[in-house]
Amino acid sequence: EVQLVESGGGLVQPGGSLRLSCAASGLTFSSDAMSWVRQAPGKGLEWVSGISGSGASTYYADSVKGRFTISRDNSKNTLYLQMKGLGAEDTAVYYCASLVGGQGYFDYWGQGTLVTVSS
Amino acid sequence: DIQMTQSPSSLSASVGDRVTITCRASRSILTYLSWYQQKPGKAPKLLIYAVSTLQSGVPSRFSGSGSGTDFTLTISSLQPEDFATYYCQQSYSPPRVFTFGGGTKVEIK
Secondary structure, three states, X not given: OOEEEEEOOEEEOOXXXXXXXXXXXXXXXXXXXXXXXXXXXXXXXXXEEEEXXXXXXXXXOOOOOOOEEEEEEOOOOEEEEEEOOOOHHHOEEEEEEEXXXXXXXXXXXXXXXXXXXXX | OXXXXXXXXXXXXXOOOOEEEEEEEOXXXXXXXXXXXXXXXXXXXXXXXXXXXXXXXXXXXXXXXEEOOEEEEEEOOOOHHHOOEEEEEEOOOOOOOOEEOOOEEEEEO
16 A cells, blocks of 8 residues: 655744655655645645656756755655745645656645644 | 646536536647546545546546547536545646646535
């Protein structure tokens, strides 16, 4: 059974930083591209960032480029999202999801972790 | 960037109804279109990929069609567990950058 478990969310002040983690099990982690997708309260889904299975290639939405860094540790089956310069617009539930590369769809999702940016 | 527009944004329907949700891309995305279902407080769940391929375990009352810029998700006979929000998602362009539609909330009439 595939499991993706996010952690690291919480309350952070504007301009602050936070690192999210996503622990994966039940899949061949090092072979799977992964992504972070977020959902602001009461809003729709927004793709945030993606990374190849090896970690060599990374991709970002324009809204987070230069502020967020995606990475992975395949020895620990863990995906990360380092977030800096946080603003109120980054308040959201952050999901990690595994990506099926060819067609580009997300087949497994974690339960999400809430990030709240507020003073 | 490609924009994805879903319609309607919400609808009310009864159990047993046939429901159709539309997703329009701002330019052709060939067949790089997926659909997700999300229930309140839960993660999205993949329903359909490549326009019309049902993910394993998804009931056959769900179907998808379309190509190019216009796509539909159809629920042939709405069941109580189908009341949720549905999202389309494109993966055609730019490479490795993904766009979701705004969502369609299916509510009980």
